[in-house]
Amino acid sequence: MKTLAVSAALAAILAAGTPIAASASTAHNVVLVPGAFTDKSSWDQVAHLLREKGFKVTEVDIPLSSLDADVAETRKVLEAQKGATVLVGHSWGGVVIGEAGDSPKVKSLVYVAAFAPDKGESVQALSSNGPPTEGLKAVRPDANGFLSVDPAAFPHVFVGDVPAAEGEKLATKQRPISGAAFGAQATIAAWHLKPSYYAISANDLMVPPQAEAFFAKRMNATTVTLQSSHASPVSHPEEVAALIERAAKGQ
Numbered sequence: 001m002k003t004l005a006v007s008a009a010l011a012a013i014l015a016a017g018t019p020i021a022a023s024a025s026t027a028h029n030v031v032l033v034p035g036a037f038t039d040k041s042s043w044d045q046v047a048h049l050l051r052e053k054g055f056k057v058t059e060v061d062i063p064l065s066s067l068d069a070d071v072a073e074t075r076k077v078l079e080a081q082k083g084a085t086v087l088v089g090h091s092w093g094g095v096v097i098g099e100a101g102d103s104p105k106v107k108s109l110v111y112v113a114a115f116a117p118d119k120g121e122s123v124q125a126l127s128s129n130g131p132p133t134e135g136l137k138a139v140r141p142d143a144n145g146f147l148s149v150d151p152a153a154f155p156h157v158f159v160g161d162v163p164a165a166e167g168e169k170l171a172t173k174q175r176p177i178s179g180a181a182f183g184a185q186a187t188i189a190a191w192h193l194k195p196s197y198y199a200i201s202a203n204d205l206m207v208p209p210q211a212e213a214f215f216a217k218r219m220n221a222t223t224v225t226l227q228s229s230h231a232s233p234v235s236h237p238e239e240v241a242a243l244i245e246r247a248a249k250g251q
Contacts, residue, residue, distance in 0.1 A: 027084035027107040027248040030057045031077055035091025035114070036064060036177035037149050037158065038170070038231070042090065045237035050244060056081075064177040067095060067184035074100040081105050086247045089114050090233055091207065092177065094215075095123060101190030108247040109194050112240055113201040113230050116215035117186040124182045126211065133157075135206035135230065146176035157205040159231035170234065191219040197247045198223045199232060199240055206230040222246065 030050055032043040040059035047057045060077050062070040074096050078085060084107040089097035094114025101109050115123050127136065135157035138150040149158060154174060155167025162170075198216035202209050202225050216223045224243055228236045 025250060027086050028054070028056055029081045029083055029085040029105075030055050030244055030248065031074070031081065031085055031087050032057065032059045032233075033062060033070075033074055033087070033089040033093035033096050034060070035089070035093045036147070036181075037154075037174050038091075039173055039175050041173065042170075042231065043233050046233045046241045046244070049237060049241040053241075053245060055245075055248065062093075062096065064092075064175055064181070066178055067099065067181050070096045070181070071099040075103065078103045078105050086110060086244055088112065088244055088247075091115065091230065092123065092181075095184075095186065098186055098190050099188050101194055102188050106190070106194055108197065108250070109191055110197045110199070110244050110247050111191075111215065111219075111221065112199045113204055113207055113212060113228075113232055114198075114215070115207065116191060116196075116198075116219060117189065118218070119187060119189045120185050122183050122185045127182070130208060130211075133205055133208055135204075141179055142176065145179045147179050147182075148174055148176040157230075159229050159234055160205065161203065161229045161235045162231075166234075170231070191221070195247070195250065196221040197243055199243050200225045201228040201230055201232050202226065203228060204230045222251075 034040050034042050040061050043059045050057050062073050085105045087097045087101050087106045088110040090112040094111045094116050138153035139147050151171045154171035159167050196219045198221035200212040226236050233240050
């Protein structure tokens with residue numbers, strides 16, 4: 001597993017909006033898939049940074065009603081891309097990009113604090129391999145079988161490294177996910193087919209950092225470790241955007 005150090009200088013260059021170098025080998029499209037318990041706006045800061053660099057960025061509005069529905073929505077967005085694309089998934093979005101990432105338009109995959117199941121694996125099975133995290137203990141089902149994080153716990157367990165008021169605002173935008181989706185088994189696992197990148201969140205209270213490191217190592221991903229909560233696209237957008245740019249350039 002290759003490990004990259006994300007330097008302050010690289011983050012500064014990204015923030016400055018230096019245009020991407022013209023190259024036939026660079027993917028100029030980026031598709032961002034959110035995770036469970038959030039919406040596509042969780043990618044807004046990363047998307048802004050990438051657009052300043054010249055990338056065409058699309059944030060997918062997945063329904064969170066089933067794995068099949070989320071994959072179908074992501075494939076629809078991929079079909080609309082013109083040219084090579086970097087497909088990125090946060091958290092549950094990692095399961096989605098593993099299914100949709102076999103598209104010939106996808107140049108590489110980027111996993112951000114994400115599940116990366118192999119064929120036949122599910123989030124439910126992967127989550128049962130160890131004790132529940134603090135975040136998982138805060139997940140509550142509703143009468144219709146959809147899951148949400150306790151709003152009182154959300155700012156701490158989901159995005160504990162931003163100001164409390166910001167975390168509380170994110171909690172109000174929370175979107176539930178079908179509990180049945182977590183039991184759906186992966187059928188493709190596109191990380192077997194495409195170059196993959198992984199951003200581990202060292203202070204994750206939702207997905208164990210050890211599990212993230214396992215996923216990254218298993219897929220032989222180019223990997224960075226961020227001193228971040230689960231929601232690194234919100235709390236560490238510069239570093240996440242820098243990794244996506246590397247994936248676009250094949251570095």
